[in-house]
Amino acid sequence: MLAQTAIRTAQPRHFVPPMRNPRPAAGAFARGEGAESLQQSLPLMGATMSYPRNTEIFGEDEPSDYLYKVVSGSVRTYKILSDGRRQIGGFYLPGDVFGLESADEHSFSAEAITDTKLLVVKRSAVAALASRDAGIARELFDLTGRELRRMQERVLLLVKSAQERVASFLLEMAERASAGNIVELPMSRQDIADYLGLTIETVSRTLSGLESAAAIEVPTSRRIVLRNRPALNRLNG
Amino acid sequence: MLAQTAIRTAQPRHFVPPMRNPRPAAGAFARGEGAESLQQSLPLMGATMSYPRNTEIFGEDEPSDYLYKVVSGSVRTYKILSDGRRQIGGFYLPGDVFGLESADEHSFSAEAITDTKLLVVKRSAVAALASRDAGIARELFDLTGRELRRMQERVLLLVKSAQERVASFLLEMAERASAGNIVELPMSRQDIADYLGLTIETVSRTLSGLESAAAIEVPTSRRIVLRNRPALNRLNG
DNA sequence: CGATGCGTTGATAACTTTCAAATTTAGTGG
DNA sequence: CCACTAAATTTGAAAGTTATCAACGCATCG
Secondary structure (H helix, E strand, O other): OOOOOOOOOOOOOOOOOOOOOOOOOOOOOOOOOOOOOHHHHHHHHHHEEOOOOOOOEEEOEEEOOOEEEEEEEEEEEEEEEOOEEEEEEEEEOOEEEEEEOOOOOOOOEEEEEEOOEEEEEEEHHHHHHHHHOHHHHHHHHHHHHHHHHHHOOOOOOOOHHHHHHHHHHHHHHHHHHOOEEEEEOOHHHHHHHHOOOOOHHHHHHHHHHHHHHHOOEEEEEEEEEEOOHHOEEEEEE | OOOOOEOOOOOOOOOOOOOOOOOOOOOOOOOOOOOOOOHHHHHHHEEEEOOOOOOOEEEEEEOEEEEEEEEEEEEEEEEEOOOOOOOOEEEEEOOOOOOOOOOOOOOOEEEOOEEEEEEEEHHHHHHHHHHHHHHHHHHHHHHHHHHHHHOOOOHHHOOOOOHHHHHHHHHHHHHHHOOOHHHOOOOHHHHHHHHHOOOOOHHHHHHHHHHOOOOEEEEEEEEEEEEEEEHHHHHHH
16 A cells, blocks of 8 residues: 655745745755755745545546645545555645656546645656756655655554554554644544554544544544654554 | 665576676667666676675665675665664565665665575775666666566555465465465575564465465475465465 | 474464544634 | 434444554575
């Protein structure tokens, strides 16, 4: 399973006004003097599109002509397995880019989890820019490499126990979408289960267990408060 | 955990004589006229090194200054988890490139499974070439994207049952290292178990089960004959 | 021939899923 | 804003799968 591609850029993540140029990623990596950056170029090459909650962004069988950058909202990519189960490839939050890994066709479908605005850019436009600008090419390469490492982390996660997977998931989300120790989850328990390769019941039970152990609090089902990060990190392995 | 990076190139895979220039990948993708290809350039930039069976190629904590291409033999990358378990990132066979995903430091260790010859190339040399040649840059990007898709397949694999994982593994190896329906496995049962996130006992039992079901034959522990691919594919999901 | 490493097989325990039901939350219409 | 209905989440009990612990077989090597 898998995240199509999730690149987090050093950008403000919450309530980014649509259509405003993101500032260049700070210190992402060295680039040749005077070269454009992907951060700057993307908004100029694409259009912002809105997707209501639970609507499809693209289907698994469709040609993959675009790259997507989340402006606001949240996205899940997924694949329906032959036995009917759904495997979630990845969750994408504001600042994340997805679609990088696609070949000619998407290997996953993508849906908006919440109302979402995306910056949509033609792959060919990015490719053309990259072929003229080595800095941009390098940036693309680095983004993909970063996504690759992220996917490797995912593989490490999936061989662990249910408790470890849930703890790791919470820590990952805390890193990506938290204000302090409060994690706001845009996705349902079913989404989490399909991401972690567990059942919804196991996810729910594990969260209850962590709450009993005073590692977290669950004031509402979509809000998790991390009470004991060291304990979660221990579980994380 | 995970495969550092495994790119299969359209090259002859068995007994490639060391230090002989591989022919350019046939039809891997379009490149600008007259541009060099990575396939051609790599051997000119690096050196071939030999590693006896079970020796370390690099350690997890070491700086990652090189890319590696398997000339002959086989390699495993792995990571030791905090609980002492070993997770195998990937297996690399002749023609595969690994090390692409690394950041400043390796996230995995690498060992020769069998006596192995590797083409070792400085990352900086490849990067320099890529910055001058958009075709090379594109090639690198494509290689990484391919590896990303491969890792996604891996994630899909790991959420399945033991039987599905083993069946998928056999099919994967058949594609990569088989002569017809005979698969020669360079790695031990323990390696396979650590790759699939199972125990050695479960792998062994599952293979025995597949043999009872007449899907495979196991004449020796390192040789598997695929007797019923459709059945394996069904298990594969 | 005995030791050692690897693989297989068996019995039991631990963990996760499955099936079912209760409870809470969210959405809709009045 | 409240009531009602549907959906989501949580919890319980039983079944299924995989891991663990243990023993055995087989091959290689000295």
